[in-house]
Amino acid sequence: MNNLEELKEQIIKNVEQLNEEVVIELAKKALEVGIEPLSLLEIINEGMNKVGILYEKKDYYIADLIMAGIIFKEVLALDKMTMHFQNEYSKKVGKVVLGTVQGDIHDIGKDIFKGMLETNGFKVIDLGVDVSKESFTKVIIENTPDIVALSGVLTYTIEPMKEIVDNLVEAGIRDQVKVIIGANHITKDTCKYIGADGFANDASAGTKICLEWMNEQGVVDDEKSSIR
Template identity: 45%
Template sequence: MGNLTQLAQALVDLDEELVNKIVKEKIAAGEAPLDIIKECNEGMGKIGKLFEANEYYLSELIMSGEILKGVMNELEPLLANVEKEASTADVVVIGTVKDDIHDIGKNIVVTLLKGTGFDVIDLGVDVPAETFVKTIKETGARVLGLSALLNFTFPAMKEVVDQLAAAGLRDQVKVIIGGAPCNEEVRQFTGADYLAKDAATGVNICKEIFGKC
């Protein structure tokens, strides 16, 4: 990652006042909301790396998420005006797996997906495998996003994939996993199709699956 923009760096520094000031200035200047979100994603990506390196801890992660929520609240009305790139058939189901209540990364992905026109079914946090499977079966969704921030919930991700297979649904849905501790080894362990290291990557994977790239 190269030099961060002023906005991204302010987010990394957890400077809420400066983040809000820059965002308001960008909105006033007519900057595209997705470009603002992209800068925030760069900052969140850096924060994720600091978290992985044990330089930032859960408190910093939570605080950055709260700052980002404020940014998203500012941008939400503008995102409604973004030209939609997806059809109503482009359904994505997403949730944080059982025994994990973290939703920062998931919420960022949900906001970005909605902003680019995807129909998102957000199941929330601490979601049991049965609920994921039931939702895929009822909606016919082609993409399932599984989020986790805690290492010990990796088996819960695997359980979702296994239950999809047991229900005869595995071939109809692409499974994406994401979260700070997830890596290629975890993807292979869970049997997921894709690994999203950040929110922007997750959105791009969805676009690829639906042929929107």
């Protein structure tokens, strides 16, 4: 195994184990030896996915998810990461209105998705958590985004998601935006029931979908995308 591959595996392992200080030092080393910021982001995300699996198995708790989110944000805040993304994406590729739907106050998955969207050149309007259909619709009308992203960790958020999409139909603006929904419990059938255009069970997959939608409009440069 070469040194870069070993470094990658060490980063993934330490993200999974929530070793905050070790991850930051390894991330700095990765950038110093030439790993691109976008590639580093994907490596961190692999570790985040492993944390999510441990949470689903009930080996990790909500506090562990919060710590994983903190680690992700700290890597994004490294000087070489912020410098790269500020220079690389001075022109935004698209606008996303994002929020956790009414009845749910979980924001970790939403925040990770927001970070990945922003590092891929999107402008993100984050409405926070427990957001009503009326608030979503109002902000969408005022800001004319390309994409609306609905997050919800709890299974009963399916209905609030559907109500938001239905409200966009009633307001006559549904055909003006793409709607993506994100949560571990979402399936193809659930997505169809809600009336969304797409769904994702993790931030990386969701970002890829958003980039593909913008690419269809001729906006995204595939060479600059962090998602392959």
